[in-house]
Amino acid sequence: MKLNEFIIPEDLKSAQSALEKLGEKGFAVAGGTSLHFLGIVEKTAVDISHLGLSGIQKQGGAYLIGATTSLGDLMKFKDQGWVLDQVALHTSTQQIRNISTLGGNIVRVFPWNDFPVALLALDATLYIEGVAEKAYSSDDYFNGQPIRLFQPGQLLTRVEVPVLKPGQGFGYHKEVRLHAGFSLMTAAAVITVKSGRIDGIRVAASAGIALPARLTLVEAALGGQAADAASLQQAVANGTAALAWKGKEGMSDEYAAHLGRVVLMDVLSAALLQAQGE
Amino acid sequence: MKNTRHLSFSVNGEAKEFLVAPDEKLLDLLRREGLTGTKHGCGTGSCGSCTVIMDGKTVYSCILYAFQAEGRAIETIEGVGDFDNPHPLQTALVEEGAVQCGFCIPGIVLSAKALLAEIPQPTDAELKVYMDGNLCRCTGYEKIEVALHKVIAAGSCGGAK
Numbered sequence A: 001m002k003l004n005e006f007i008i009p010e011d012l013k014s015a016q017s018a019l020e021k022l023g024e025k026g027f028a029v030a031g032g033t034s035l036h037f038l039g040i041v042e043k044t045a046v047d048i049s050h051l052g053l054s055g056i057q058k059q060g061g062a063y064l065i066g067a068t069t070s071l072g073d074l075m076k077f078k079d080q081g082w083v084l085d086q087v088a089l090h091t092s093t094q095q096i097r098n099i100s101t102l103g104g105n106i107v108r109v110f111p112w113n114d115f116p117v118a119l120l121a122l123d124a125t126l127y128i129e130g131v132a133e134k135a136y137s138s139d140d141y142f143n144g145q146p147i148r149l150f151q152p153g154q155l156l157t158r159v160e161v162p163v164l165k166p167g168q169g170f171g172y173h174k175e176v177r178l179h180a181g182f183s184l185m186t187a188a189a190v191i192t193v194k195s196g197r198i199d200g201i202r203v204a205a206s207a208g209i210a211l212p213a214r215l216t217l218v219e220a221a222l223g224g225q226a227a228d229a230a231s232l233q234q235a236v237a238n239g240t241a242a243l244a245w246k247g248k249e250g251m252s253d254e255y256a257a258h259l260g261r262v263v264l265m266d267v268l269s270a271a272l273l274q275a276q277g278e
Numbered sequence B: 001m002k003n004t005r006h007l008s009f010s011v012n013g014e015a016k017e018f019l020v021a022p023d024e025k026l027l028d029l030l031r032r033e034g035l036t037g038t039k040h041g042c043g044t045g046s047c048g049s050c051t052v053i054m055d056g057k058t059v060y061s062c063i064l065y066a067f068q069a070e071g072r073a074i075e076t077i078e079g080v081g082d083f084d085n086p087h088p089l090q091t092a093l094v095e096e097g098a099v100q101c102g103f104c105i106p107g108i109v110l111s112a113k114a115l116l117a118e119i120p121q122p123t124d125a126e127l128k129v130y131m132d133g134n135l136c137r138c139t140g141y142e143k144i145e146v147a148l149h150k151v152i153a154a155g156s157c158g159g160a161k
């Protein structure tokens, strides 16, 4: 990693105009923890950590999270319909959680990153601000490496996550070899149950597949089914058959497929139990 | 050094100015300033021996760029205690035989200090979460935990900043 220069701007507008002027020669630094993975050469760092883009607010049916909110703050925040604390708790170590930001975790996605999967399952909305602000659904935002959506000078400013309501449940699991190890398989799910049937379902996975993605075949197989373990089992078996699972750290692809199904059953079962109020 | 700039931040309560190169890490800056209690271990943000406290929170100084400390308050092991005036955490770690090679200990002390400043009476689960970024290859962690529990039970550094 070689940084040419650094800029510590006073406010959001100065940061954006510095980044716009620098173009390809500049990049935003939030927590800066990804820089040694990225191997950025001869660029100017623009520190965006002091620009007032941090904090969590509950507004109506959603949480508004500033892009530079640390993962540690996501872990400490507690509220009835808030589930990102469960995700942050399993992200790396306390020192990384203290400095890594939500924005940094989801602008340039590494296979092990925890938040893209959770935000896909939660149907989050992501806001990119340049001259004007543009909102993206999590489906559009994560439909490829998100950095593709950013022009020089544009920053992710906030993320809106719906408050989980009664009748909804969230499940999240990442499989690691060591406590702070990189994920071998990550999955998250949100299930809505109404009158004993699955009324809504979003499920996403990463690490075992190329980029974080929703598993739409599993969702299709579950929608409208009885809210029980048998439906989950059948949907996971049928809905994952065509997926191209990728093994890593010595796992064969076949083992990855098995692990993927086990992890999916875990998150769906947890989401279902919570949705049923258990 | 190319593109060096002056930065100011406080170290152990003292406001300071530093001449910093763009890609200098905080760890290297601290060590060249003589604060060698902050150790260079893995260099990849994994082992915790380079831990310092920035604005009350632990960070890995081996992956933090020095410029990221601008305007902030940094605390290193040198600001915590020494042989003549050890911090209660340092005393407990020694008394419980939790220090063997000692390389990880500055980081362990700082992580525990940051935890107890925030949560004076942590649960076992909280203790594990806040200490999860510090590896020790000698002790197997048990004696470290015993020492931390001793300090927590005594309430001897609860709320200390």
Ligand SMILES: Cc1cc2nc3c(=O)[nH]c(=O)nc-3n(C[C@H](O)[C@H](O)[C@H](O)COP(=O)(O)OP(=O)(O)OC[C@H]3O[C@@H](n4cnc5c(N)ncnc54)[C@H](O)[C@@H]3O)c2cc1C
Residues within 6 Å of the ligand: A027, A028, A029, A030, A031, A032, A033, A034, A035, A048, A067, A068, A090, A091, A092, A096, A099, A100, A101, A102, A103, A104, A105, A106, A107, A108, A110, A112, A113, A114, A115, A150, A154, A155, A156, A157, A180, A181, A182, A183, B044, B045, B046, B063
């Ligand atoms: C040893 C180690 C282990 C880790 N393990 C995990 C893990 O298990 N799970 C996990 O989820 N994460 C893990 N991480 C963290 C993760 O890999 C990233 O490093 C981190 O999420 C990046 O966040 P950051 O705030 O440091 O971003 P930065 O490194 O500052 O930025 C990352 C990228 O996003 C861009 N960017 C940042 N914020 C914005 C914004 N608001 N608008 C536009 N662009 C922006 C930057 O320009 C850069 O390209 C680990 C990190 C380390 C060092």
